Amino acid sequence: MEVAVGDLKEIADIIENGERFLLTCHVKPDGDALGSMLGLGLALEDAGREVRYYAQDPVPKGLSFLPGSSQVQDHFDPDYASDAVLVILDCNEPSRIGDMAETLLELAKRVVVLDHHLGENLHCNQRKKNGLGKCCGYVSVEACSTAEIIVDLLDCLNWSMSVNSATCLYTGLITDTGSFRHSNTDKKAFLTASKLLDAGVDNYFVANKIYQSCPRERLELLGLVLKTLEIHEHGLFAMIHVTPKMFDVTGATEEDTNDFVGYARCIDTVELAAFVKEVRAGHVSVSLRSKKFINCVEIAQKFGGGGHFHAAGFRTPGTAHEIREVLLNKVHEYFEQLDISGRI
Ligand SMILES: [Mn+2]
Incomplete structure (x- = not known):
């Protein structure tokens, strides 16, 4: 290229x-x-x-x-x-x-x-x-x-x-x-x-x-989203999600989720973070962010998405919970073919 x-x-x-x-x-x-x-x-x-x-x-x-x-x-x-x-x-x-x-x-x-x-x-x-x-x-x-x-x-x-x-x-x-x-x-x-x-x-x-100009609804939504945090792959992969219900409860909008994925990525051991976003029921978009050696585009492309090496995304039908499962499996496959010995 x-x-x-x-x-x-x-x-x-x-x-x-x-x-x-x-x-x-x-x-x-x-x-x-x-x-x-x-x-x-x-x-x-x-x-x-x-x-x-x-x-x-x-x-x-x-x-x-x-x-x-x-x-x-x-x-x-x-x-x-x-x-x-x-x-x-x-x-x-x-x-x-x-x-x-x-x-x-x-x-x-x-x-x-x-x-x-x-x-x-x-x-x-x-x-x-x-x-x-x-x-x-x-x-x-x-x-x-x-x-x-x-x-x-x-x-x-x-x-x-x-x-x-x-x-x-x-x-x-x-x-x-x-x-x-x-x-x-x-x-x-x-x-x-x-x-x-x-x-x-x-x-x-x-x-x-x-x-320094965010609405309070954003922080209320962030509180709920952070409760969904799970860490997998020996601490390397962090995932969070948002559901339509969380938007209802807080009154926040999609715009308020901007950069939420950064909170999952900022964890010390994490190399790859995913934010699974279901704004409308049954429609999910996923943001992927990595720190050093993980190619987000490669993972996003498995779902028909694209982006940069350290920041990519894709859209797919499904619920947040369903897509979490599917993504977890794909990420697991990705990590298996990656030589991460010495990095964990
Ligand atoms: Mn740009």
Whole structure:
């Protein structure tokens, strides 16, 4: 796997020459999806381009402080889309954009993909499908966040960054690196942060919005979820879950479960953590997080999911209790074929 696919200069040319843009990101948008989309979009607006933002799912309450977030719509005008450069941020598979992905890809005049996930590289496949080079992209698994790629792109364009644009990008950077704690945090992540602070970002403001502004329902739900903690595989695997009933009892919403999996992973012996989330009865999504040597994608792929080495996920029908059992078995199989002697 190449670490970077595509040419950022080629993307910069398309951006420079475009007049109308439709920006989109993945379903259930997170800090990097929205941060990179709005960060790029606000820079485009400052450069006099016409920009619209589309995301299938709404902006989470916790990210509504992002400048420009009120402009994100859950629908798009097909006439506008057919005359626009479609920029897809923080994902590279149509299913991650949502139900309207194929329509958008058909309609758009040009398609640009900017991402840092492992995956089938939408732009390459689309390029083959369309034959005419309508799609291109830059996907770098080395980049800690899509926001970092946008900073590089704006550098390439020689465009200056407004405080608002930089605030969005900084949010993408700190959320995807877990505030510079995850393994994807490298020197470049700090250099990018430094550039964003130079552009005027109030990092304490952003940190407070992200980490010190949660509703009390979140903590009440966390209390119930932590009671479901079980540790398996000689202390290496921790699992927690949430059920629809726990949401009912606490009044918390799905957004409130953000990063709960981190509590399971933070245990000293744990190398792999799973959070089994049943929000609607019979529909489960699972977040997997690892510390060092466990490849979450390999496990997620057994269930048709994907992601990064240290962070992946999948969706499946079933109840939380059923999926716990199935996952426990798969993880056990995974550990059996892994040589963990000397690690426990
Ligand atoms: Mn990201």
